[in-house]
Amino acid sequence: MLSYILRRVAIAIPTLLLLIVISFLLMHAAPGGPFTSERPLPPAVLANIEAKYGLNNPIYVQIINYIGGIITEFDFGPSFKYKDRSVNDIIANGFPVTLTYGFLSFAVAVLVGGALGIAAALKQNSWLDYFAVGVSIGAQVLPNFVMAPILVLTFTLWLGWLPGGGWNDGQWNHLILPVIALSTSYMASVARLTRSSMLEVLHTNFIRTAMAKGLPYRVIIFKHALKPALLPVMSYLGPAFVSMITGSVIIDMYFSTGGIGQFYVNSALNRDYAVMMGITILVGGLTILFNLIVDILYAWVDPKIRY
Amino acid sequence: MKFSKSALLASVVGTALLSTSAFAAGVHPETGEKLADDQTFTYRILDEHSSFDPQVNEDVSGSEIARNLFEGLYNQDNLGNLVPGVALSHTVSDDKLTYTFKLRDNAKWSDGKPVTAGDFVFAWRRLASPELASPYQWYAELMSVENADAIVKGEMKPEELGIKAIDDHTLEVKLTKPLPYFAAMTTHSSTFPSPSWAIEAHGAEWTKPENIVSNGAYKLVKHVPQETAIMERNTNYWDNDATIIDKVETLVINDENIALTRYLAGETDRTEVPAGQFPRLQKEYPDQAVVFPRLCSYYYTFNLSDSGPEEFKDVRVRKALAYALDRRVITDAVLQGGQFQAYTFTPAVTAGFDVPKVDFAGWSQAERDAKAKELMEAAGFTKDNPLEFDLVYNTSEGHKKIAIAMTQMWKQKLGVKVNMNNMEWKTFLNERGNQNFELARGAWCGDYNEASTFLDLMDSESGYNDGKFVNAEVDELLEGAKSAADPQPNYTRVEEIMAAEMPIIPIYHYTNVYMMNAQLKNWPIKNAEQNWYAKNLYKVAK
Numbered sequence: 001m002l003s004y005i006l007r008r009v010a011i012a013i014p015t016l017l018l019l020i021v022i023s024f025l026l027m028h029a030a031p032g033g034p035f036t037s038e039r040p041l042p043p044a045v046l047a048n049i050e051a052k053y054g055l056n057n058p059i060y061v062q063i064i065n066y067i068g069g070i071i072t073e074f075d076f077g078p079s080f081k082y083k084d085r086s087v088n089d090i091i092a093n094g095f096p097v098t099l100t101y102g103f104l105s106f107a108v109a110v111l112v113g114g115a116l117g118i119a120a121a122l123k124q125n126s127w128l129d130y131f132a133v134g135v136s137i138g139a140q141v142l143p144n145f146v147m148a149p150i151l152v153l154t155f156t157l158w159l160g161w162l163p164g165g166g167w168n169d170g171q172w173n174h175l176i177l178p179v180i181a182l183s184t185s186y187m188a189s190v191a192r193l194t195r196s197s198m199l200e201v202l203h204t205n206f207i208r209t210a211m212a213k214g215l216p217y218r219v220i221i222f223k224h225a226l227k228p229a230l231l232p233v234m235s236y237l238g239p240a241f242v243s244m245i246t247g248s249v250i251i252d253m254y255f256s257t258g259g260i261g262q263f264y265v266n267s268a269l270n271r272d273y274a275v276m277m278g279i280t281i282l283v284g285g286l287t288i289l290f291n292l293i294v295d296i297l298y299a300w301v302d303p304k305i306r307y
Numbered sequence: 308m309k310f311s312k313s314a315l316l317a318s319v320v321g322t323a324l325l326s327t328s329a330f331a332a333g334v335h336p337e338t339g340e341k342l343a344d345d346q347t348f349t350y351r352i353l354d355e356h357s358s359f360d361p362q363v364n365e366d367v368s369g370s371e372i373a374r375n376l377f378e379g380l381y382n383q384d385n386l387g388n389l390v391p392g393v394a395l396s397h398t399v400s401d402d403k404l405t406y407t408f409k410l411r412d413n414a415k416w417s418d419g420k421p422v423t424a425g426d427f428v429f430a431w432r433r434l435a436s437p438e439l440a441s442p443y444q445w446y447a448e449l450m451s452v453e454n455a456d457a458i459v460k461g462e463m464k465p466e467e468l469g470i471k472a473i474d475d476h477t478l479e480v481k482l483t484k485p486l487p488y489f490a491a492m493t494t495h496s497s498t499f500p501s502p503s504w505a506i507e508a509h510g511a512e513w514t515k516p517e518n519i520v521s522n523g524a525y526k527l528v529k530h531v532p533q534e535t536a537i538m539e540r541n542t543n544y545w546d547n548d549a550t551i552i553d554k555v556e557t558l559v560i561n562d563e564n565i566a567l568t569r570y571l572a573g574e575t576d577r578t579e580v581p582a583g584q585f586p587r588l589q590k591e592y593p594d595q596a597v598v599f600p601r602l603c604s605y606y607y608t609f610n611l612s613d614s615g616p617e618e619f620k621d622v623r624v625r626k627a628l629a630y631a632l633d634r635r636v637i638t639d640a641v642l643q644g645g646q647f648q649a650y651t652f653t654p655a656v657t658a659g660f661d662v663p664k665v666d667f668a669g670w671s672q673a674e675r676d677a678k679a680k681e682l683m684e685a686a687g688f689t690k691d692n693p694l695e696f697d698l699v700y701n702t703s704e705g706h707k708k709i710a711i712a713m714t715q716m717w718k719q720k721l722g723v724k725v726n727m728n729n730m731e732w733k734t735f736l737n738e739r740g741n742q743n744f745e746l747a748r749g750a751w752c753g754d755y756n757e758a759s760t761f762l763d764l765m766d767s768e769s770g771y772n773d774g775k776f777v778n779a780e781v782d783e784l785l786e787g788a789k790s791a792a793d794p795q796p797n798y799t800r801v802e803e804i805m806a807a808e809m810p811i812i813p814i815y816h817y818t819n820v821y822m823m824n825a826q827l828k829n830w831p832i833k834n835a836e837q838n839w840y841a842k843n844l845y846k847v848a849k
Contacts, residue, residue, distance in 0.1 A: 030733070030734070031734040031738065032732075032733030032736055035442065036736050036740070037736065038736060038750075039771060040740055040771065041442060041445065042445050042448070042459075042770065044444075044459045044461075045445050045459060048437040048440040048444065048459065048461070049440045049442060051437070053440075081357055082355065083357055083358040083360070083364075083511075084359060084511060084512075090532070094532070152565055152568050156568060156572045157571055157572045160572065164569040164574055165569060165574075166534055166535065167534050252561075253561040253562055256533065256534055257533075257534070258531055258532060258533035258534040258559075262533065262561070263533070271733055
């Protein structure tokens with residue numbers, strides 16, 4: 001197992017490097033640059049700015065400097081757009097926010113979605129099943145960019161219970177709407193995945209044997225059925241977790257949470273190369289990490305899997 | 308003794324209480340209106356501003372913040388006229404090349420240090436210096452400050468810039484050429500003073516709330532990027548006693564519909580109205596929906612360069628397309644925010660500008676349509692042999708609606724076939740700037756309130772002349788306007804030439820369409836540049 005983990009980590013490093021180089025080239029290949037604006041800058045001014053940020057160097061020198069800066073000083077460079085701030089600064093401010101609402105949304109999605117899925121599978125074709133399936137389909141078809149304005153309209157304008165946006169250092173009432181908006185579609189997926197894989201497991205021979213043996217229902221479900229039923233859900237949850245904790249541009253946009261999701265999209269539009277790269281590396285690194293964690297969990301849940 | 312002492316104390320406390328309560332009950336010293344207890348002004352901004360540093364910032368929301376945190380030589384009043392800021396007055400030399408500003412001696416930074424002429428010298432050198440590499444370095448060049456060009460190019464040192472402190476309260480600026488609106492240019496946030504000691508101590512971190520020192524009516528107390536910036540009274544500000552708003556808060560809300568919802572829920576005092584919603588809001592909230600002219604022009608530009616289509620080299624085609632547009636449909640049916648139909652490039656609201664009576668502005672739409680058909684046929688295009696070209700705009704719902712309306716009008720009236728394209732903003736700018744287009748959307752907002760800020764775009768040398776319109780007479784007229792005692796005849800002539808040559812199709816002049824808290828007073832709706840100062844606002848009690 002340990003050697004497996006080490007091998008995976010060893011592969012992760014060149015993967016990340018490749019990711020950096022490709023993103024860097026793609027980013028620079030996009031037409032326009034960070035200082036393209038409606039009022040084009042005079043050449044002398046542009047030259048000064050490019051010299052300040054090292055953009056006047058050949059692209060391979062820029063890549064080497066960039067990677068060098070990360071390795072030697074853990075410096076992801078300055079933001080071209082938000083000139084008072086560095087990329088480290090932006091991520092340090094935004095990532096905790098994203099992590100908070102992302103993690104809470106994940107918890108809601110897993111707990112509510114899992115519970116709904118299991119309940120639906122155990123009482124297949126009952127009102128509970130129809131209810132759970134109905135809720136999850138409803139939640140799935142309601143994308144968060146529709147959900148967000150509806151939530152704000154309902155809870156802020158009509159009921160006046162919750163603030164319509166802002167983060168306010170993560171105060172609880174500012175968290176509710178973003179978490180609902182972000183978690184619903186994931187919750188729906190978790191519920192449907194759990195339901196179908198639970199149903200599948202419940203119809204397998206070993207469960208039938210356990211039933212025939214007269215084991216208590218609770219033991220059958222939680223000890224024998226749940227673990228294998230969760231495997232497909234887990235492979236879904238790995239990437240879902242990463243995409244939730246690395247932010248959603250919709251949530252950041254609609255709720256002004258200040259998370260990194262919005263920076264990610266805006267930096268691409270602004271050609272804010274360093275911010276774009278910084279977040280890409282963060283998301284890339286986390287994706288690699290959580291894929292590894294899911295694989296390890298797999299082995300733990302399913303003894304048939306060996307590495 | 309004891310008794311009299313406590314009596315004295317009681318009376319002192321009593322007066323103190325009286326005076327504070329009189330202050331808290333607050334009436335406006337001039338209008339006598341009863342003031343609200345909570346004097347917080349919260350407004351929505353579309354996106355996080357680029358910087359708090361007045362020399363570094365490059366966007367409108369950032370300069371709004373800078374005007375509250377800092378104060379330059381001059382401010383603007385509610386009509387856009389110059390009023391003293393740090394400078395009380397100035398004199399101009401006979402050759403109009405040397406400006407001497409007299410600074411007030413009671414201006415202070417938020418840390419209590421006096422604001423001196425040296426702070427302006429420091430800031431202006433900083434603005435021009437290649438080392439800071441401000442995107443607004445060109446503003447120093449635009450102001451024609453002596454040696455600014457050479458400093459930006461790195462040929463001279465920033466210390467050689469034509470600005471010097473004669474003493475702490477006298478500032479001298481030398482220009483390379485006379486500039487009639489030079490004093491007005493000092494209201495721009497990039498010319499605001501900056502505190503050398505704070506910048507030297509903290510470097511680029513000096514704008515963090517814990518480090519920043521500012522000389523305006525407010526100081527920054529909190530900044531949560533992408534969420535809010537909170538500014539509170541600067542008690543050291545020279546005019547603090549006359550300031551009524553205690554706290555200014557920005558809220559970053561990207562989506563304008565959410566912004567409207569949050570406004571209606573009472574979270575902000577001001578927000579923009581999304582396109583098409585103004586009529587409804589005006590009906591429902593007549594005291595809050597406001598609309599007033601804005602110094603911006605919406606147009607489409609023909610590519611007249613060599614890479615542009617042959618068809619557009621024919622002025623008859625350009626005119627036909629411009630005439631056939633029913634601008635009333637665009638302003639009244641599509642936008643619905645009180646925008647003005649445009650037949651000239653320069654908006655009517657521009658200071659000192661009389662809109663020239665260009666020919667097609669006076670015709671009825673039926674007359675324009677008839678003329679358009681005539682011209683199009685004369686140019687050799689009929690419904691069987693239609694004109695076909697590409698139109699490009701930057702991706703946005705609003706621009707799309709307008710482009711659809713335009714192409715439909717052209718198709719129905721002239722049989723013209725238009726291929727619509729949209730591009731993401733930076734790509735669009737890149738393509739338009741490199742003349743890779745046939746007909747492209749354009750919009751321009753005045754950098755200052757004078758017609759040249761618009762018409763200079765038509766100069767053949769202008770870096771913003773994306774259609775590459777070249778007309779020697781226009782160049783000459785624009786150059787002449789810079790030093791003319793009355794530039795209006797030149798501007799009139801330029802607009803007339805534009806109506807005759809039609810290098811661009813003017814479509815509409817913008818308005819600001821806001822929802823504004825009815826308690827908020829004194830918003831400078833008559834200031835076309837919308838340079839507002841929170842210190843001039845106040846909130847009345849409900």
